[in-house]
Amino acid sequence: MVDICLLGEEEMSLALSNGGDVNSSNSIMHKLLHIALDYPNDDPLLQVSALDQLERLAVHDDSQPLNLARADFLLANDFLRRGLLCLVGSPGGLSKENEEKEEWGEPDPINGGAALRLLTEICRVGVANSASVSAATRIKFELLLSGFQKSLHNFHPQGELERLSFIYAVSSLVGSCAIVALSDVANRILSDTVLIQEWLSLHSRLSQPKLKSTVLSSLSQVLEPTMWKGENLGLNNTTNDTTRPSDNVAQQLYQAFGHANNERDSTELILASAKSPFVEERLGAYNMIRALVMRGACVRLLLLYDDGTGGNGSSFLEWLLNPDIESTIEGKKAKYQIVVSMLSANGDLLGGLIPARSLRHLEEWRNTGPHFITTVPWEMATE
Secondary structure, eight states, rough: OOOHHOOHHHHHHTEEEEEETTTTTTHHHHHHHHHHHHHSOSOHHHHHHHHHHHTTOOSSSSOOOHHHHHHHHHHOOHHHHHHHHHTTTSSOOSOOOOTTTOOOOOOTTTTTTHHHHHHHHHHHHHHHHTTTTTHHHHHHHHHHHHHHHHHHHHHOOHHHHHHHHHHHHHHHHHHHHHOOOOOHHHHHHHHOOOHHHHHHHHGGGTTTTHHHHHHHHHHHHHHHHHTTSTTOOTTTTOOGGGOOHHHHHHHHHHHHHHHHHTOHHHHHHHHHTTTTOOOOHHHHHHOOOOOOHHHHHHHHHHHHOOOOOOSTOOBBBHHHHHHSSOOSHHHHHHHHHHHHHHHHHHHHHHTTTSHHHHHHHHHHHHHHHTOOOOOOOOOOOOO
């Protein structure tokens, strides 16, 4: 059934209807929702299989573009929202919303993780289609975001896999609010210092370069949503300001990254990771830098940074132009993408921010490719 729904908008609409009655309780999709979301459930294994099938509906790529019927179902279906929130600790039920002052419980021990993953993917659908859905859908999506925020406060990850899920979940939640202003809910989530600090803190992950890389990459994807799925953003494959958080929100999150790590300078933290001996951590830092250089306000912060040591690589520009810092193929390609993105997005600004010689060096690097190196002329000694 899910395979049929993925074929197109007409097929999805038929799955949601029963003889022309849209969103009928007797529709095929509603039966799947009951299997996936009835709580408590006598068959948790069948339930997790149904949840996995619902997660497939949130996939959007070139082979399965996300249509409006599928987006509206994921973002605004009341039964889906209430059922998923029940699995992650909501005191409400499938037929009623939870009360504002009711205390939330722990996620379902068997299928709470699957529900958390699906909520994460639904948030990404909201990011991808922020400019396409109706006002009524946004209001329903706002309810989902508010409940998702409460559930994450009660989620206490144990082990690396659960921590990875938590990082993805919070970044998707924050990204959904950063894209479109959703009244008080968006402001409340963006101002949730407890949740954002747990997401962005690197100190609890000092010996875990993979987790540090995930934190950096997840923040980069919030700042620059086009990095989530390559350059494909669903229904509206654009990179204009309607699909990106504002510069004010981007700088707010950038500063929050420093506040979450003992009030250190955010650029200092990122460049420290960019010089890490672990390639995973370096690649995460490169993703973060690439997202920053695509914004005029942020690229200025990077180019003005200097750690004051006076050594090679003390400034951002010196680090970027130093070919000896990165030796891996993946790292060279990632640094090349930084150069391409910076020149493409802010080429007009760079002329007034960096020396002309450095700008020519970057343009030559872009034209040559990832393995560009600076040649040093040698003169033969005659005496």
